[in-house]
Amino acid sequence: MSQKNSDGKRSARERMQEERAADEARARRLRKLGIAGAVVAVLVVAVVVGILVMNSKSTSYSASQAPAGTTGSNNLVVPVGAVNAPSTLTIYEDPRCPACGDFEKSFHTTVNQLLGAGKVQIHYHVVSFIDRHDQGSGSKNAANALGCAQNTGHFHAYHDVLYANQPDETVDAWSDKSKLITLAKQVPGLDTPTFEACVNNNTFGPWVTAVETDFDKSGYNSTPTILLNGTAAYPSYKNTPLTPQSLVTLVDAANKGKPLGTLTPASASALASPNAHAS
Amino acid sequence: MRLGLAVVWAWAGLAKISDPETAAQAVRAYRILPESLVKPFGYGLPFLELAVALLLVVGLGTRIAAFVSGVLLLVYIAGIASVWARGIAIDCGCFGGGGAVAASKTEYLQEILRDTGFLLLTAWLLWRPASKLSLDRWLAAD
Structure with a gap:
């Protein structure tokens, strides 16, 4: 129990x-x-x-924020030379890129002569990806300053001054905007209070970013990328290595039977002198 | 173990959030995803990495965080192997940066070996998620 x-x-x-x-x-x-x-x-x-x-951090951009005189879809292109020139050189360059500096050193005299003769017009894409690779802000600052120069019709002369005074790739000298303003003094009429404010306030920053994003999406992935009438031309055009001489020959061949372009007074005065900054 | 992996993820995430365009380009450079998916991945991944780091630091859901971490690493290794096989020269963008580099500057083998090392840490955490000073331990309170 x-x-x-x-x-x-x-x-x-x-x-x-x-x-x-x-x-x-x-x-x-x-x-x-x-x-x-x-x-x-x-x-x-x-x-x-x-x-x-x-x-929210990615900058919005509209074509109205581009410097005056830019062309192309969304005004991302800086045109130099006669708009009716028979040949077009498309040039993607980063202000900090040493290979671009080398290209400019070898070619700028020839290129500027072709521009002055109305044989070519140039479509510049001012890209700024070196800042990502090597850290820093020099490419973007310089690209913005080039936009400021374009806004007053001084792009091409300032472009040549910058490449003639390019710092070493790993030295981010142009993170200091005052250096860009000092270099602007070499271009008559460029250095004004408006220009300095434009450089210091990064006025064309959204445009610079939009130009770079356009380059990112283009599939081209190095600078300088040079196209002659849409065909890759650097370091060689088809099988012809590009030299100042072969560039002239190639342009003349492409232009055969076509009238030369005529420079308007404005586009003529915007051209950099072929022999300035020759080294 | 947990903290080591957390530091890696936090570092990787933080390095990528400063510039959205760079983050997007780092993804685009792999040439795997269509343009419409480049931004969601480029923008979202750094924050996913930060979230994994945070969970690992406080020790909450360590096994799940370790699983996500493992999946991410496998995807990254596959991505790097894929660009390597296709002969595209890029920086993996693993800790910020990214995009095209000169062919001589690619470091695919080192990048894959490094990620494999992180994968081993992750595997350890999957096997032994419990550790002292973790929210998991404190919440289970046994």
Whole structure:
């Protein structure tokens, strides 16, 4: 009798213990689910917030923010020379890129003569990706300053001055905007209070970013990228290595039978002298 | 272990959030994703990395964070191997930067070996997620 009773008590106690254990297991499962839910929520929220933050940080750009006289889709191109010239050189250059400095050193006299003769017009894309590679802000500052110069019709002369005075790639000298303003004094009529404010306030920053993004999407991935009438021309055009001499020959061949371009007074005065900064 | 991996992810994430254009270009340079997906990935990934770092630091859901971390690393290794195989010269953009580089400056093998090292850390965490001083331990309170 007493045996049976104690059996019943024990089993009741066991049942209670089992229930408590089951309760605890359930609570632990819930807690684990809660943690997992919280973790997944943190990850999802982070990604959504991230996309929103980055979107708000990426500068919006409209063609009306471009320097005066720019052309092309969204005004990302700086045109130099006669608009009706029979051949077009498209040049993607980064102000800090040493290979661009080498190209300019070898070619600028020839290129400027071709421009002056109305044989070619140039479409400049002022890109600024070196800042990403080597850290810094010199490319963007210089690209903005070139935009400021373009705004008053001094792009080409200032462009030649900058390349003639290019700092070493790894020295981010143009992170100091005052150096860009000092160099502007070499271009008659460029250095005005308006120009200095434009350089210091990064006025054409959104345009510079838009030009770079356009280059990012172009599939070209190094500078200088030079196209002659849409065909890659540097370091060689088809199988012809590009030299100042072969460039003239190639342009003349492409222009055969076509009238030369005529420079308007404005586009003529915007040309840099072929022999300035010859080194 | 947890903290080491957290530092890696935090560093990787922070290095990428300063410039959205650079982040987008780092993704675009792999030439895998269509243009419409470049921005969501370029913008979202750094923050996913930061979130993983945060979870690892506080030790919340360590196993899940380790799993996500492992998936990310496998995707990155696959991406680097893919550009390597296709002969595209880029910087992996792993810790910021990214984009085209001279062919002589690619470091695919080092990048893959480094990521594989991180993957080993991750595997350890998947196997042994529990550790002292973690929210997991504190919340379970047993």
